Amino acid sequence: MWTSLLDVLLDMDPGHDDALALLTALPLMRVLAVTAVAGNQTLDKTWLNARRILWAAGSHIPVIPGHAKPLLRDLVTAAYVHGESGLDGYAFPTLPPPGETPHATEYLARVFAEWPRPIAWVATGPLTNVAAFLMDHPHLAHQIASLTLMGGSLSAGNITAQAEFNIFVDPEAADYVMSSGLPIRMVGLDVTHKALLRRDDLDRFLTLRRPLGEMLFRLFSFYGRHEPDAGEKGIPIHDVLAVAALLHPELFTWKTTAIRVGRGEDRDRGQTIPVMEGHPVDVAVDIKVSAFFDWMWNALGAYR
Ligand code: RIB
Ligand code: CA
Numbered sequence: 001m002w003t004s005l006l007d008v009l010l011d012m013d014p015g016h017d018d019a020l021a022l023l024t025a026l027p028l029m030r031v032l033a034v035t036a037v038a039g040n041q042t043l044d045k046t047w048l049n050a051r052r053i054l055w056a057a058g059s060h061i062p063v064i065p066g067h068a069k070p071l072l073r074d075l076v077t078a079a080y081v082h083g084e085s086g087l088d089g090y091a092f093p094t095l096p097p098p099g100e101t102p103h104a105t106e107y108l109a110r111v112f113a114e115w116p117r118p119i120a121w122v123a124t125g126p127l128t129n130v131a132a133f134l135m136d137h138p139h140l141a142h143q144i145a146s147l148t149l150m151g152g153s154l155s156a157g158n159i160t161a162q163a164e165f166n167i168f169v170d171p172e173a174a175d176y177v178m179s180s181g182l183p184i185r186m187v188g189l190d191v192t193h194k195a196l197l198r199r200d201d202l203d204r205f206l207t208l209r210r211p212l213g214e215m216l217f218r219l220f221s222f223y224g225r226h227e228p229d230a231g232e233k234g235i236p237i238h239d240v241l242a243v244a245a246l247l248h249p250e251l252f253t254w255k256t257t258a259i260r261v262g263r264g265e266d267r268d269r270g271q272t273i274p275v276m277e278g279h280p281v282d283v284a285v286d287i288k289v290s291a292f293f294d295w296m297w298n299a300l301g302a303y304r
Contacts (some may be wrong), residue, residue, distance in 0.1 A: 005030040006120055007145075008246070009111065011066070011104075012239070013039030013125030013166075014049035015082050016089075016223040020216070021124050021150075021239035022053050026061075027302035028247060032111060032119065033062040035104040039125035039169055040078045041086030043068040046125070049087040051095055056212045057303070066104030066129035070170035078165060082223070089222025090215045104129050109137050118145035122246055124239035126166050127151070131173035134180055146183045150242040152259065152272035153189035154283060163270030164189050167261060171270045175261035178272075184281040186259065187242045188272065191252060191287040195241060196234025199224060201293075208303040244292055245284060251295065253286035 008029045012018040013036065025031055034054070036047035047065040054061055069075045082088065108129075112119065121144050123130050130149075134141060151166035151174065159165045167174040178184065197220065205216035224235040245252055258278030262271035274283075 006247070007032060007115065007117065008120045008122060009033055009035065009108070011035045011037055011121065011123040011125060011129050012050060013037050013041070013046045014053060014087055015040035015046065015125070015239070016087060016219050017237045017239040018124045019049065019053045019087060019219065020237055021243045022050070023057060023212070023216075023303070024240055024296055024299040025122070025243045026057055026059055028243075028299055031061050032115070033064055033107065035064045035066045035108065035129055037066045037125045037129045038068050038075050038077075039166065040082045042075065042077065045086040048095070049085070051098065052087060052092045055092070055095055056215050062107070063098070064101055064104045064107045067132055070126060070128050071131060071172045073170065073172070076169050087219065089220070090218040105133050105136055108133050109140060112137070112140040112143040115143065118143050120145045120246055121147045122242050123147065123149040123151075124166075124242055126169040127173040127177045128170045131170070131176040134176065141180070141182065144182055146185065146246070147177070148185045148187065148242050148246040149177070150187050150192070150239045152186050152283070154255075154272065154274060154285065155190050157270070158189055160267065160270065162267055163262070164272070167272055168270030171261050171263045174270070174272075175263055178259040178261055178281060179278055181279045185245050185249065185254070186272070186281050186283045187245045187252075188284065189238075191284045192236050192238040192241050194287055195237070195289050195292050197224075197237050198234040204297065208300060212303050240296060241284070241287065241292065244295055248295060251288045251292050252284040254282040255285045256280045256282050259283070
């Protein structure tokens with residue numbers, strides 16, 4: 001039976017888990033473009049890393065650079081997790097220069113204005129590009145079918161005790177997006193800390209075709225290096241769950257609530273706080289872990 005693939009745009013800050021999320025999305029959806037945002041590393045690096053992953057996948061989808069810093073704050077990166085390149089662990093070949101490329105906001109305006117139907121949006125980095133687009137082109141918001149974002153937490157944080165990294169980096173952007181009225185699914189640490197990739201599973205990457213399988217094995221061997229109990233508990237692959245949530249929301253348990261984002265300093269910054277007033281979003285609070293990994297490995301089977 002002919003199944004029409006879902007039209008989707010991806011906004012990412014690759015990043016090891018962004019890379020895996022991109023690779024699971026490519027065979028399952030019509031990815032119209034990837035936009036890069038500063039987050040795990042500086043924009044020049046996240047932009048290059050997105051192009052590197054598409055090279056490994058043999059894909060020629062447009063990769064467009066967006067914002068190099070948060071709306072109001074200085075950039076905070078995660079080199080301690082993803083390394084100096086933002087995708088340490090594998091020696092990528094030198095890619096040809098990307099040539100003249102527009103800014104993501106301008107590119108997205110053209111795509112949303114010209115595409116014949118609404119487009120699903122997945123964001124796996126700080127929400128700077130998403131917020132800036134909504135601020136600059138509010139008349140195109142109706143063309144966004146849904147926004148599925150990796151970010152936030154109703155429980156503990158991972159960059160402070162309370163805040164998740166993507167939201168912490170640009171809390172103003174996150175607060176603007178959460179209250180935008182878009183149909184939003186928030187996939188946060190409440191579920192991404194339950195679906196951990198075990199070190200024993202890394203060998204499964206080697207069953208995929210070259211160079212992609214070896215690339216993933218080396219990338220995630222590096223990425224898991226600082227997770228002290230990666231062997232037993234495993235390593236988080238946060239962003240992959242956002243792709244799964246878009247395609248298979250039935251793998252998750254959802255709580256509908258409005259969310260306020262802490263825009264202060266210290267403990268308040270980047271907290272995602274459920275509130276009674278405001279536009280509701282769907283927050284993932286549980287996940288069918290085994291069914292999720294069955295889905296992920298099946299998606300990656302496209303690269304055999
Ligand atoms: O907190 C995890 C998130 O921050 C993931 O998206 C990871 O790639 C980093 O961007
Ligand atoms: Ca990310």
